[in-house]
Amino acid sequence: MLAFELFTWWYGQGWAQLSKNVRHRIVGTSNMFSVPILIQTLFSPWKRIITYPGASIDAKLRAFGDNMVSRAVGFTVRVLVLLAAAIMLLIVSIAAIIEVVAWPLVPIMALILLVKGITG
Amino acid sequence: MNEQGQNTPTLPEPQGPAMPTAGRTRPGAVSGGLDLYTVRARKARLARKLGKHFYTVYMYGALVWAVVAIGLYSLGPTAAWQRAGYIVGFVSLAWFMLSLWYRDDLASLPPSGKDIVDQLSGDVLGRLDPRKPLSPHEVWSAIAKHWQVMFFCNHLLLPSDLIKDHLSTQEADSAAVWNEATRLASASESNVIDAGYVAAALIRTSPQVLEILTHMKLTDKDVEHISGWLGRALEDFRRDKPYFGGIGRDWANGFTPQLNRFGHNISLAIETNGSHYGWLADSPGVSSIKGAFAQGASSVALIGADGIGKTSHVYALAQVLLENKSNPALAHRQIIGLNPSLILSSARGPGDLEFIVTNLMVEAAHAGNIVLFLDDAQLFFGSGPGSFDATQILLPILQNRAVQMIMAMTPNDFQRLKMNNQAFAGLLTPVVLQEPGENDVMRILEDTALALEGQHHLFIAYEAIREAYRLSGRYDQDTAYPGKAIRLLEHSLSHASGNVITATSVQEAIEQTHGVKVGAAAPVEADELLHLEDKIHQRMINQVHAVNVVAAALRRARAGVANPKRPIGSFLFLGPTGVGKTELAKSIAAVYFKDETNMIRLDMSEYQQPDDVQRLLSSGANESKSLILAVRERPFSVVLLDEIEKAHPNILNLLLQLLDEGQLTDAGGRAASFKDCIIICTSNAGADTIRDRVTKGESLESFEDQFTDQLINSGQFKPELLNRFDEIVLFRPLKPEELTQVVALMMAEVNKVLANQNISVELTPAASGKIVQAGYDPRLGARPMRRMLQRTVEDSIAARILAGQANPGDHVVLDVTDLDFSKK
Numbered sequence: 001m002l003a004f005e006l007f008t009w010w011y012g013q014g015w016a017q018l019s020k021n022v023r024h025r026i027v028g029t030s031n032m033f034s035v036p037i038l039i040q041t042l043f044s045p046w047k048r049i050i051t052y053p054g055a056s057i058d059a060k061l062r063a064f065g066d067n068m069v070s071r072a073v074g075f076t077v078r079v080l081v082l083l084a085a086a087i088m089l090l091i092v093s094i095a096a097i098i099e100v101v102a103w104p105l106v107p108i109m110a111l112i113l114l115v116k117g118i119t120g
Numbered sequence: 121m122n123e124q125g126q127n128t129p130t131l132p133e134p135q136g137p138a139m140p141t142a143g144r145t146r147p148g149a150v151s152g153g154l155d156l157y158t159v160r161a162r163k164a165r166l167a168r169k170l171g172k173h174f175y176t177v178y179m180y181g182a183l184v185w186a187v188v189a190i191g192l193y194s195l196g197p198t199a200a201w202q203r204a205g206y207i208v209g210f211v212s213l214a215w216f217m218l219s220l221w222y223r224d225d226l227a228s229l230p231p232s233g234k235d236i237v238d239q240l241s242g243d244v245l246g247r248l249d250p251r252k253p254l255s256p257h258e259v260w261s262a263i264a265k266h267w268q269v270m271f272f273c274n275h276l277l278l279p280s281d282l283i284k285d286h287l288s289t290q291e292a293d294s295a296a297v298w299n300e301a302t303r304l305a306s307a308s309e310s311n312v313i314d315a316g317y318v319a320a321a322l323i324r325t326s327p328q329v330l331e332i333l334t335h336m337k338l339t340d341k342d343v344e345h346i347s348g349w350l351g352r353a354l355e356d357f358r359r360d361k362p363y364f365g366g367i368g369r370d371w372a373n374g375f376t377p378q379l380n381r382f383g384h385n386i387s388l389a390i391e392t393n394g395s396h397y398g399w400l401a402d403s404p405g406v407s408s409i410k411g412a413f414a415q416g417a418s419s420v421a422l423i424g425a426d427g428i429g430k431t432s433h434v435y436a437l438a439q440v441l442l443e444n445k446s447n448p449a450l451a452h453r454q455i456i457g458l459n460p461s462l463i464l465s466s467a468r469g470p471g472d473l474e475f476i477v478t479n480l481m482v483e484a485a486h487a488g489n490i491v492l493f494l495d496d497a498q499l500f501f502g503s504g505p506g507s508f509d510a511t512q513i514l515l516p517i518l519q520n521r522a523v524q525m526i527m528a529m530t531p532n533d534f535q536r537l538k539m540n541n542q543a544f545a546g547l548l549t550p551v552v553l554q555e556p557g558e559n560d561v562m563r564i565l566e567d568t569a570l571a572l573e574g575q576h577h578l579f580i581a582y583e584a585i586r587e588a589y590r591l592s593g594r595y596d597q598d599t600a601y602p603g604k605a606i607r608l609l610e611h612s613l614s615h616a617s618g619n620v621i622t623a624t625s626v627q628e629a630i631e632q633t634h635g636v637k638v639g640a641a642a643p644v645e646a647d648e649l650l651h652l653e654d655k656i657h658q659r660m661i662n663q664v665h666a667v668n669v670v671a672a673a674l675r676r677a678r679a680g681v682a683n684p685k686r687p688i689g690s691f692l693f694l695g696p697t698g699v700g701k702t703e704l705a706k707s708i709a710a711v712y713f714k715d716e717t718n719m720i721r722l723d724m725s726e727y728q729q730p731d732d733v734q735r736l737l738s739s740g741a742n743e744s745k746s747l748i749l750a751v752r753e754r755p756f757s758v759v760l761l762d763e764i765e766k767a768h769p770n771i772l773n774l775l776l777q778l779l780d781e782g783q784l785t786d787a788g789g790r791a792a793s794f795k796d797c798i799i800i801c802t803s804n805a806g807a808d809t810i811r812d813r814v815t816k817g818e819s820l821e822s823f824e825d826q827f828t829d830q831l832i833n834s835g836q837f838k839p840e841l842l843n844r845f846d847e848i849v850l851f852r853p854l855k856p857e858e859l860t861q862v863v864a865l866m867m868a869e870v871n872k873v874l875a876n877q878n879i880s881v882e883l884t885p886a887a888s889g890k891i892v893q894a895g896y897d898p899r900l901g902a903r904p905m906r907r908m909l910q911r912t913v914e915d916s917i918a919a920r921i922l923a924g925q926a927n928p929g930d931h932v933v934l935d936v937t938d939l940d941f942s943k944k
């Protein structure tokens with residue numbers, strides 16, 4: 001009876017719950033690295049470190065240059081973090097796929113081990 | 121017959137969820153209305169048997185078995201060892217599966233259907249024994265040790281065993297319990313019937329337990345409130361960790377070093393320490409602020425009385441913005457509260473202040489994700505101590521809509537701002553906070569109590585929370601709910617009794633802070649109240665009727681029988697001059713308020729003009745004749761209004777309001793409470809009538825009603841005024857023999873003064889009689905006696921002291937010949 005309940009849960013709610021959990025884990029990883037925000041602000045200046053243009057052409061050019069540098073710094077940092085996030089997401093996703101695929105095999109594996117143990 | 125060999129009772133028709141269907145039950149397995157042999161019930165019992173550490177133990181066990189299995193398989197010398205390795209591998213996987221099953225299914229056991237068994241929490245279900253008849257008594261015994269049940273017992277101050285002993289042992293009574301538990305869970309919007317709801321249902325459906333609660337001045341409604349309180353705590357406990365934006369949230373926003381120095385980052389505090397403002401997140405106040413910003417307002421004036429929760433609303437808003445539950449344009453905005461005293465103290469020279477404030481504004485504007493919060497915003501408008509005027513700096517910022525700001529202020533401060541700087545006030549979008557109703561205040565208090573319990577490691581009984589609400593409303597007129605009730609609850613912490621805050625703790629706190637008696641009268645005080653007449657007669661001669669009437673009214677008030685929305689007592693003293701009207705008022709102040717200086721005395725002959733009403737209601741600091749100011753200074757006192765008949769009719773109309781509502785409102789619209797005052801009006805109206813009729817031998821009681829009618833008919837008093845007094849007290853003229861007793865009382869006062877010099881003085885009966893004879897004037901009563909005593913006794917003793925004839929330790933006896941009656 002106990003075994004029946006366990007198997008019923010394992011191939012029913014348990015498997016569904018696992019899928020939900022891994023989905024949460026992937027979303028959580030993405031949130032931790034602020035992926036949606038970083039993509040939205042990919043080309044924004046780093047910490048708004050910007051120079052306001054003066055009246056002269058020279059000042060405007062200097063401000064443009066400074067702000068390009070700030071945006072470049074911001075872009076670089078964000079791309080590096082997005083890369084790190086991508087790697088983490090890849091690892092988490094592969095682990096998730098393995099978990100979801102392996103899950104139904106666990107009871108079968110257990111039975112195989114039991115049969116092999118008894119029959120040799 | 122069921123399987124225990126007992127008759128299965130006929131259950132009343134269920135009103136809530138359907139009872140278990142026949143197809144899912146083992147024949148005869150229904151116990152107390154529940155089928156405890158369903159799969160879910162079995163799983164719950166299994167989880168309980170396995171224990172709460174099962175997952176950890178089995179998961180680690182599975183790992184150990186796995187290592188052993190691999191070891192046996194790879195290192196085993198024979199096939200038998202390898203077979204053993206397979207078997208151990210099987211065990212490892214079985215343990216792994218069991219531990220996951222326990223964690224994700226058995227231990228949490230989500231609700232699975234519409235039957236009660238499908239909705240009961242696993243915690244409860246696992247404790248119910250299907251072999252026993254499930255009476256309310258049995259259910260309580262099963263769940264008594266559950267923390268949620270202890271939550272009820274601790275907050276109701278009821279021992280678990282006492283409740284259990286009063287619960288029904290009839291299985292049939294359980295159906296009502298399950299229905300009630302379902303209703304309570306549903307009322308808390310919970311899809312699980314937790315142990316707390318079952319406990320509340322057991323209490324609410326038991327007439328015997330409710331009777332115990334009645335003795336404790338609690339009702340079944342209070343139990344329902346506690347159930348809701350627990351429901352909110354569970355919801356808070358089970359809420360997922362909020363997502364605040366991750367590591368890169370603020371990379372596109374500027375640095376804020378100056379704001380970090382001169383302000384307090386509320387959002388950061390919530391992010392770091394968590395928050396307890398969930399209940400406010402959906403409040404009308406927070407919604408209005410969000411709405412104002414969403415509609416393009418750059419600055420909001422958050423207007424509300426002190427204590428109404430302006431700061432709490434801003435904290436709740438900070439949480440909402442962090443969680444990105446609002447308008448996307450406001451997502452992840454940070455709220456920083458500026459500290460005006462820090463800004464002021466950091467300004468070293470002229471212009472520094474402007475420089476700092478300008479820098480802060482520029483930084484906030486540049487950062488792009490900051491909402492500035494100016495708590496007590498009037499401090500930035502140059503109003504009040506510790507303030508400075510930053511309006512000239514803030515005005516262009518408001519006009520340019522460069523920075524989003526929330527300015528918290530009271531309605532009076534907002535009015536003042538509008539009067540002084542209309543342009544500035546016009547740029548603010550006002551959001552007015554309303555004082556929450558009783559249910560909301562109680563919810564806030566309950567949630568605050570939980571936080572206080574956690575911080576101080578004590579229990580706050582529900583009766584204490586209710587008492588904090590009641591007493592703060594009664595005695596704290598200057599602050600709004602919920603602030604005043606929270607403050608009182610916090611003050612009560614120092615009056616804990618054995619780590620429990622009870623209603624008595626709250627009463628002690630308010631007695632200490634307000635100097636008023638609110639608790640049940642202690643035996644000594646009760647004895648004093650019961651013998652109030654004796655205490656007053658130690659200072660008053662005769663006037664037995666007047667003293668009895670007043671004492672009875674005061675006893676009613678102290679015993680809590682009187683209307684709490686009116687003054688403690690209101691009396692109209694009528695009678696000739698010098699019969700003890702003022703003396704009785706002083707005696708009441710001395711006996712009831714413990715000091716005769718606790719008296720506000722106004723001579724109403726000074727309020728005869730229509731304009732005098734304003735003087736009486738003035739809230740100006742320099743107005744010495746303001747009744748409002750006097751009562752705010754001394755809210756627990758006797759208010760003596762002498763010669764009331766001489767006051768202007770407008771003032772008498774005001775008196776109607778005072779006697780009816782127990783409060784007056786000043787020119788600024790602020791109420792002053794007279795609910796803790798004893799109002800005494802005196803009048804000489806009809807004094808001659810009283811004197812004549814008493815002289816003819818009539819008793820006061822015999823013509824009281826007739827006399828009152830006469831006062832109304834003669835137009836001296838309006839009937840609506842006389843009807844509003846608790847008692848109209850007639851004073852009769854004093855007889856010469858009573859004046860002898862008055863002289864004795866006055867002599868006691870003289871001796872009290874002379875005690876400093878260790879000299880005592882005594883009058884012979886002849887001397888006393890002569891003083892009464894010389895000072896007696898039937899029109900003036902005892903009033904001339906004091907003057908006569910001064911001219912005779914005090915002058916004589918003074919002369920003796922100066923001549924060295926009366927020295928420390930002497931007892932001077934004065935006879936008629938020692939006194940000079942020739943002086944006028």
